[in-house]
Amino acid sequence: MSCHPDKLPPTCSEAERAAALQRFHLVDTAWRTLGDEASRKEYDARQTEKEMRKPWPLNEKVHVDEMDWQEDEEVYSYSCRCGGEYVVTVKDIDQNVSIVGCNTCTLSIELVQGGSSEVQIGNSVQPT
C-alpha cells in the first residue's frame, strides 16, 4: 500500500501526511465493509442451507376431526397434496403423536388433538 502514512518520506509536510492518513482510513473502511458483506452473505447461505436440510417440512396443522376415519383399518387418514396419505392410528393418538409424515413424500402435518381432554374434564365434574 503506497499511501500508508508510516511509509511517507520524513520530508513531507503535515498537510501531505494528513491527506495520506485520511486516504488510508478511507481505503481501510472500504475493505472492512466489503469483508462484512462477504461474511454476511456466507452466513445467509449457511442459514438457507440449514433450512433446506430440515428432514420434515411441515405442510399444515390438521385437527383429528378433519381426518377421515377408516373403519376397516381403524386408522385416521388425511390426503396429502402429493396424492399420498397421512395415516394416524388410534395408538398414535393415545401417545399424543404430533408430527405425522406422508406415506409417499417428505411432507408432514402437525396433528392437533384439542378438545378431547376438555370433554373429559367436563365429564368428571358431572355429578353421578
Ligand SMILES: [Zn+2]
Ligand atoms: Zn405427500
